[in-house]
Amino acid sequence: MLDLTSVSKTFFPGTVNERRALTDVSLSLAPAEFTTVIGSNGAGKSTLLNLVAGSLTPDSGSIVIDGSVVTRLPDHRRAAYIGRVFQDPMAGTAPTMTIEENLAIALSRGRSRGLRLGVTRSKREFFQAELASLELGLEDRLKTVVGLLSGGQRQALSLLMATFSEPRILLLDEHTAALDPSRAELVTRLTADAVERHHLTTLMVTHNMEQALRLGTRLIMMHEGRIVVDVAGEQKQRATVADLLGAFEKVKGAGFDDRTLLQ
Ligand SMILES: Nc1ncnc2c1ncn2[C@@H]1O[C@H](COP(=O)(O)OP(=O)(O)OP(=O)(O)O)[C@@H](O)[C@H]1O
Numbered sequence: 001m002l003d004l005t006s007v008s009k010t011f012f013p014g015t016v017n018e019r020r021a022l023t024d025v026s027l028s029l030a031p032a033e034f035t036t037v038i039g040s041n042g043a044g045k046s047t048l049l050n051l052v053a054g055s056l057t058p059d060s061g062s063i064v065i066d067g068s069v070v071t072r073l074p075d076h077r078r079a080a081y082i083g084r085v086f087q088d089p090m091a092g093t094a095p096t097m098t099i100e101e102n103l104a105i106a107l108s109r110g111r112s113r114g115l116r117l118g119v120t121r122s123k124r125e126f127f128q129a130e131l132a133s134l135e136l137g138l139e140d141r142l143k144t145v146v147g148l149l150s151g152g153q154r155q156a157l158s159l160l161m162a163t164f165s166e167p168r169i170l171l172l173d174e175h176t177a178a179l180d181p182s183r184a185e186l187v188t189r190l191t192a193d194a195v196e197r198h199h200l201t202t203l204m205v206t207h208n209m210e211q212a213l214r215l216g217t218r219l220i221m222m223h224e225g226r227i228v229v230d231v232a233g234e235q236k237q238r239a240t241v242a243d244l245l246g247a248f249e250k251v252k253g254a255g256f257d258d259r260t261l262l263q
Contacts, residue, residue: 001201002029002052002169007061009047009225021047023225025061029169029218032199033232036212038244039222045205048222049171052203054078066168079109083162083200085155085175092158095147099138099157102146103127106161130164131157134190152183156190163194170195172204176211188215209241223251 004027011019022044029035037045050056051063054075063071065081075082085092093102100119107123119127124142131139134156138149146154155175163170172191176184192215195202206212212219219236221229221244228251231239 001031001033001066002027002203003062003064004028004048004052005062005064007051007058007063009044009051009056009058013059021225022051022058025225025227027220027227029201029203031201033218034195034200034202034216035204035218035220036216037203037205037220037222038207038209038212040248042224043222044225045222046173047225049084049173049203049205052169053082053084053171081168082171083165083167083169084171085158085162085173087174087177089151089154089158089178092161093146093154096145098143098145099131099149100124100127100142102157102161103130103164107165109165130160133193134160150183152179152186155179155183155187159187159190159194163198163200166198166200168201170200170202170204172202172206174205174207177207191215209244213239213241213244221247221251223248 004025007022007025009022011017011021025044025048037048039045047056051058052065054070054073054077057072061071062069065078068081070078070081094105097105104119104123127142128139131142136153136156138144138153138157146157149157155178159175175191176187179187188211191204194200202216204212204216213236217236218232219229219239220227229244229247
């Protein structure tokens, strides 16, 4: 579903501000594979997501989504493929528009133009059913302006908007990090439900190792622009936070030839 081959990205090359963000990263995700991504600050996690989303273009390498080469396709031209939720609950929704208007825009993403933004009765019923699944009472507040919602409510809505049109790839960039623990737990549960319900191929960045181990079917750890740990299936289920910390300690002192540590 997603294939990155030898992708590299350097910011401000040839200047004193040069930052090598990704080096020769290759990654293949099977359909419905749910991969959590961990790594220290500056490891390249957001750059990886930005390249998949098309907000950045790689210096070299290729990116293929569902058989289509999208390497140099700008983000608005691959929007139909991508659902994304950011760390900032304010980022994923339009604050001056109502809940139903936001949902109508999300539903129309990537579809042909026409009368698609209108909120018909059948759409409204669909929105109410989807909102009810969040268990936040938002199904009775379709006309509420989104700017009035709490951060947790907005993030749950962003997640719904990113998933219910069933994108090929779901990108989650520390989307629970800015929430209080109970709201983070709720959004985590909603994430697992949505990914499973829609069989979404997912990349989820988190700084929470316990969450990275608990969620998903595969886990990668990045360090200095490379994937240094890649575990899936039973091996992931067996892995512990101590294993991940141990791998991270090793990688900090390892050479480039010895960077895949938990295999
Ligand atoms: N727009 C940019 N301009 C210049 N340098 C950037 C830009 N985005 C990222 N970088 C640099 O690229 C490297 C990787 O950054 P990236 O944000 O991808 O890391 P990250 O793993 O997401 O880190 P964090 O956990 O801190 O969010 C860092 O050295 C960062 O400073």
